[in-house]
Amino acid sequence: MLKRLALLALLVSAQLHAAPHIDSARLQQLAATPYWIALGHYETGKLGGWRSYVDDPKFFLSEDGGHHPDRELAATVQALYAPANLGDKHAQCVFPARTRWLSEQLGLTDLPQPDCQEYRQWYQSVDPHSAVLIFPAAYLNSPSSMFGHTLLRIDQAKTRDDDTTLLSYAINFGAYIEGSDNSILYAWKGLMGGYPGLFALMPYQEKLSEYRSLENRDLWEYQLDLTPQETGRMVEHVWELKQVQFDYFFFDENCSYRLLELLQVARPGQDLTSQFPLTAIPTDTVKAVKQSGLVSGVRYRPSRERELLARADALDHQEKQQVLALSADTAHLQSADFGALPAQRQALVQDAAYRLERYRANGQVRDPAQAKRSFELLRAINRNPPPPLDIERPGLPENGHQSRTWQLGVGTREDRAYAEYGLRMAYHDLNDNAYGFPLGAQIEILQLKLRQYEGNDWQVQRLDLATIRSLTPRNELLKPLSWQVAGGLERVPGKHDDEVLVSHVNGGAGGTWQLADGLLGFALGTVRVEHHNDFAQFIAPAAGFNSGLLWRNGLGNMTLEAKGDYFTNGEVRRSVSLNQQWEISQDLGLRLSAKREFSHLATAQNEVMLELKWYHY
Structure with a gap:
């Protein structure tokens, strides 16, 4: 508000160049063009109209520019004719991408000529010529990096010739965190939009060190088929977004989604963001960029751990x-x-x-x-130098299965037949197709399973908020800790041999070992807290174990697991399960599951199910 009032005062007190009158029809036409919509980060509102993803009033020159692209365009044209003595605060200096585009569209040849010294020096230091999309692979031990991350590297004209990529700049969008929130609070606030998101341009060497060394993550570099002019347009817009706040959400309005918007500014007419109405998982956005024809080459940089x-x-x-x-x-x-x-x-x-x-x-x-x-x-x-390292490149992460999964199963529990219907929003478990994913990694977010027994008896079988497992093998040189955490609702044995829907939180830690090629063995100690009306008024804690085998075989992935929970009130619950998935195609799998459950509350129960899984975004 203060920015707009100051600008209006200067407009009144100074001699102005005459801003052109724009015909109403022409104004509406320009305001609806994909490029202006991209510059303002607008989307169609849920109840009609427009809204901008930008949550910072200083980004707009019109009082209601966040909801009216036409009014923001008209206000921008007026501001471009402000006195040149405003210098670096002039609209032409603050919004160079808007200035260039409007000048081209409206033929604005009589604009004032402010001295945009700050912007000019900044742009010359970046010297954009080409761009590379960087994908640091998933890192389970960091809540913000479990799904991977994306950023852009801006290279100068001679970067690829003399291999000086470390001197390039990186464009990164991320949550701005003040203080030291713990992992649980960080994950919660990230899910609920509790952090502002900011663009930052920094030396690429800093980001490379952070992701490749500190977090030991593999890096994938996708050379983008952008011209120097297109790359320059994108960098112009990054200047406009300097210190401008967005809301940040882990699953949709995140690093990957914001970078797709930048690519739409670089190449007007590309529609990348409309593919992600609900979630924007980094691997899916990389796949969208590749399918759009923007990728001309791929380079792999292994982490220090892999080396x-x-x-x-x-x-x-x-x-x-x-x-x-x-x-x-x-x-x-x-x-x-x-x-x-x-x-x-x-x-x-x-x-x-x-x-x-x-x-x-x-x-x-x-x-x-x-x-x-x-x-x-x-x-x-x-x-005494060693021979060069020869590291086999793993499968391209974007070529793995799709992140959302529809599930249809048929099975029996003792003498009752059932059909089971499921949806998992994201995105991989231990038995899924492992191409492009590390063996032993599991990240499942928001999974719902409904079961229909004979006689049209429906019930919620489970609702998983999150299930995360990191089974990283130990070896003679490195001793990583394996761990798991899960929470939600699930059916467990109850009195009278029925199943009771309980809320629970559980986790565990232990070790994983490479027993043979493609064969992992793991053993974890676990703790569990659940609310179960049959034997606890409020909550019941338990200690237990989770051990088993994970085998990557010719058909797919197989798990054999044994679990046990020993509750403080005397209840003992154990189970043995076998899961084998047949990989019909990259995005289609058939899974056979067999399970036997033991409980002090009920007789032993056997369950067998055949399930079709369709991985679809």
């Missing part, structure tokens, strides 16, 4: 022990055991030790002793 494991893969048990000894004390370089190794094996061992030291140092305060060990190992590597 370490690739180097250690060629080592035997004794050599891995040498790696641990070297990383603990570089004096081991002069030991008889290390000296007995052939020179080629020494090169591999000391290179793995150096990578292990750098991996451990990620995100830690600099330790002089550790820095010294790293330096000594680096000197040894220079004297």
Whole structure:
């Protein structure tokens, strides 16, 4: 408001260039063009009309510009003719993308010529020529990164010729967080739009270090087929969005959705955002960009963790022990055991030790002793360099199955037949097609299952708010913790051999081990809290276990699990289950499930179901 009043005062007190009169029909026509809609981040309102995703009044020159694109356009034309002595505060300097487009559309050849020094210097430092879409792969140990992330890298003209991408700039959209919210509060506020979202332009090297090193995430770089002019248009608009706030929601108005809007500014006529009315999961948005024809090439950058494991893969048990000894004390370089190794094996061992030291140092305060060990190992590597790493590129993440799943099953529970209908909003479990996903990772958000028994007896079988599992194998060099957490409603055994719908929260932690190629074994200790009317007035806590096998076989993925919950009131609940999925196609699967449940409240129950899963966005 103050910005608009100050601008009006200057317009009244200064000699103005005459702003042109725009015919009403022409005004409406321009205001409805896809490019103006993209510049204002407008969408069709739920009850008609328009609304802008921008939640910051300083972005608009009209009092009601957030809901009226035509009024914002008219106010912008008037502001472009403000006195040139406004300098960097002139509308032409604040909104260069609007200025250029309106000048082209209306033939505005008599505009004032303010000195936009701040914008000019900023644009020259970025020097946009081409753009790359960056996708850091999913990272389960960070609530904000479980689905992956997307950002844009802006390259200069010679970047690809001399491979100086680290000197490029990155455009990132993310939640602005003040203070130190814990993971649960962060996830809740992210789901409910409790954080403002801001665009930021920063050195790409900073983001590369954050995602590839600190969080140990693989990076995928998608070279975009944008001309220098299109890239420049996008960067112009980023300047207009400087310190402008949006609401931020994890599942729709997130990093990926905002970047799709930028690409629509870069290439007018591209319709990328209309495909995501409910959710915008990063892998889905990458797929949409690729299908639009905007991607001309793909480059893979493995994480430091993957590089370490690739180097250690060629080592035997004794050599891995040498790696641990070297990383603990570089004096081991002069030991008889290390000296007995052939020179080629020494090169591999000391290179793995150096990578292990750098991996451990990620995100830690600099330790002089550790820095010294790293330096000594680096000197040894220079004297006896190892062969280059050969890392097999994993499956492209955007080629994995679709994120939303429709489910139709038929089965029996003891002597009762049923049909089961389900919908999962997002996006992967342990038995789903693993192409493009890490084996042992599960992220399910908002899953509803309805069951129809014989006699038209309907019931809610389960409503999962979130189920997250991270089963990362331990090895001789790295000892990651496996964990899981889940919450929602589910059917459990009750009195009289019926099933009771209970609310619950449970979680656990433990270890996972690679037993063979494609075979993981896991064992976790668990805790559970549930509200069950049959044996607790309010809540009942339990401790238990969850162990089993995950096997990637020729048909698909198979899990064999045993679970147990031992409640403080004496109730004991155990189950054994087997799930095997047949991968009919990338987005179609057939799953056979068998389960036997034991409970002190009821007799043992057997259940078998055959379920068709359709992965569809």
